Amino acid sequence: MLLLQIDTALIIEKGLLITAILLGSLGIAMYATWGERKVAAIMQDRIGPNRAGPFGLLQPLADGLKLFFKEEIIPDRSTRLIFILGPSLAMLTATMTSAVIPWAPDYTTDSGHVFSFQVADINIGILFIFGVVSLGVYGVMLGGWASNNKFSLLSSIRAASQAISYELAMGISLIALLMMTESLSLRDIVQQQHGFWADNYFTWNFFKQPLGFIIFLTCAFAELNRAPFDLPECESELNMGYHQEYSSMKLGFYLFAEYVNLFISSVLVSTLYFGGYNFPFMDQVAANVHPMLYSIICLMVLMTKAVMVILFIMAVRWTLPRFRYDQLMKLGWKSLIPLALVNMLITGGVILWAINK
Amino acid sequence: MELYDILFWVLSAIAVSCALGVILSRNPVNSVLFLILTFFAISGHYVLMNAQFLAIVNIIVYAGAIMVLFLFVIMLMNLNADVEPQKGQLVQLAGVISGGILFLVVLASIKTAKAEIMDKTSTDIGLISNLGKVLFKEYVLPFEISSVLFLSAMIGAIVIGKKEEVKTSATAKMEHVSE
Numbered sequence A: 001m002l003l004l005q006i007d008t009a010l011i012i013e014k015g016l017l018i019t020a021i022l023l024g025s026l027g028i029a030m031y032a033t034w035g036e037r038k039v040a041a042i043m044q045d046r047i048g049p050n051r052a053g054p055f056g057l058l059q060p061l062a063d064g065l066k067l068f069f070k071e072e073i074i075p076d077r078s079t080r081l082i083f084i085l086g087p088s089l090a091m092l093t094a095t096m097t098s099a100v101i102p103w104a105p106d107y108t109t110d111s112g113h114v115f116s117f118q119v120a121d122i123n124i125g126i127l128f129i130f131g132v133v134s135l136g137v138y139g140v141m142l143g144g145w146a147s148n149n150k151f152s153l154l155s156s157i158r159a160a161s162q163a164i165s166y167e168l169a170m171g172i173s174l175i176a177l178l179m180m181t182e183s184l185s186l187r188d189i190v191q192q193q194h195g196f197w198a199d200n201y202f203t204w205n206f207f208k209q210p211l212g213f214i215i216f217l218t219c220a221f222a223e224l225n226r227a228p229f230d231l232p233e234c235e236s237e238l239n240m241g242y243h244q245e246y247s248s249m250k251l252g253f254y255l256f257a258e259y260v261n262l263f264i265s266s267v268l269v270s271t272l273y274f275g276g277y278n279f280p281f282m283d284q285v286a287a288n289v290h291p292m293l294y295s296i297i298c299l300m301v302l303m304t305k306a307v308m309v310i311l312f313i314m315a316v317r318w319t320l321p322r323f324r325y326d327q328l329m330k331l332g333w334k335s336l337i338p339l340a341l342v343n344m345l346i347t348g349g350v351i352l353w354a355i356n357k
Numbered sequence B: 001m002e003l004y005d006i007l008f009w010v011l012s013a014i015a016v017s018c019a020l021g022v023i024l025s026r027n028p029v030n031s032v033l034f035l036i037l038t039f040f041a042i043s044g045h046y047v048l049m050n051a052q053f054l055a056i057v058n059i060i061v062y063a064g065a066i067m068v069l070f071l072f073v074i075m076l077m078n079l080n081a082d083v084e085p086q087k088g089q090l091v092q093l094a095g096v097i098s099g100g101i102l103f104l105v106v107l108a109s110i111k112t113a114k115a116e117i118m119d120k121t122s123t124d125i126g127l128i129s130n131l132g133k134v135l136f137k138e139y140v141l142p143f144e145i146s147s148v149l150f151l152s153a154m155i156g157a158i159v160i161g162k163k164e165e166v167k168t169s170a171t172a173k174m175e176h177v178s179e
Helices: A008-043 A059-069 A080-100 A125-135 A137-146 A150-181 A186-192 A210-223 A248-273 A282-288 A291-317 A325-355 B003-024 B028-048 B052-077 B089-112 B128-138 B140-161 B165-178
Strands: none
Touching: A008 A059, A008 A080, A008 A248, A008 A291, A059 A248, A080 A125, A080 A137, A080 A248, A125 A137, A125 A150, A125 A186, A125 B052, A137 A150, A137 A248, A137 B028, A137 B052, A150 A186, A150 A210, A150 A248, A150 A325, A150 B052, A186 A248, A210 A248, A210 A325, A248 A291, A282 A291, B003 B028, B028 B052, B052 B128, B128 B140
């Protein structure tokens, strides 16, 4: 009797890809912490980490080791299981989003086997990301509540209301983009942005949806809890925020999940608005190099774009002051949502009267 | 047994046991967490039926938004087993009787229902393009009417939630100044 009919080769292939993506995003997130400190140091005319290794490059390893070996304290009056669940959920949701991102074009081997650089090409890719983002708030909420500390609770409630408010504007700004692309699959969206210039206009969505991009980026800042929207960690009002009671690697997971999220959303912004792995003159490059090399070049292009977005987000953090809470809510509900709605209407009108005449 | 059947039974087991967890756990926060797990299991069933859009919308709307608000309220009320209100015996009896009647009705309807097995390969009604066409062509009127219903519910919530004090304190200040 045949018990299971599973394509073993497919599972091994996807397993390798998932492992590579996971390790890659963890590694980049690790060096994002180093990058953040260097960016801050440069912007404030300091030197930054320079003790561990050349240019302080071993600093993230030292930090990780320190967090691992610290004493782990679970508060007596906390809800133990949920207290442990909090950082695990934060880490889980941070790493889940990468499943639907196309990292490079398909690579066809000489024997005709197609190797896809995307874990799952589901036809609702964007909605999947949206679902995972909306679950991301549970890590913060449960951790803050289970700590049994009023500052943590206040902070987790702030985080939840902020996330819910900005998800709306984010969703509406994405609807305008989806009306242009007519597909929810990230692979289709990237393939439509092929090259750089076609039919007398740019192919990248940034040039088709500039307002939508600004709204999306602002909401991404808020969803990431990054400055100027880092109110859940606002130390002047809430001490440390939702991870006040956390120590050792549990704290490390919360902080680390934030940087994984930072990396994944930078990749997502590049994919949705800056053409993903596409670059100018890619057809000429594809005709002249080995297909494997071409895939690697495409991957490098995507990574370069993502690093640029990360650097921009970091520069914003060290430039702008933090919002007040009422200002945050006012910006979300009274500016961004109406703007996103207007953007959607304009996009619909243009599609109706100018493109599909 | 194919992979499909294995997944179906595993998901069903998760859904049923988590649904039991919702009503059996003493702590309301645990109940909410079990409910979220139940939604995930049901979304898994949608994926098995090739209705990916329904699956993900179920997660976004229920697990991602509505359950967050539930959790919000429960966290702020700080409910736990110690402060659980003790109901009188009459109320408990009434609860048992009404629950039992509901159970009878459900049992009767399940007993007479024909167990139709879904064709699991050819159905693609849950994919977003098909769903959109059906919703905006055949069912456009009920769709629009229900959206008006949602709008009126939202406006109603805002009207109820609006504070009167803002106005009164402003007028009080005015009176104070004029005095």
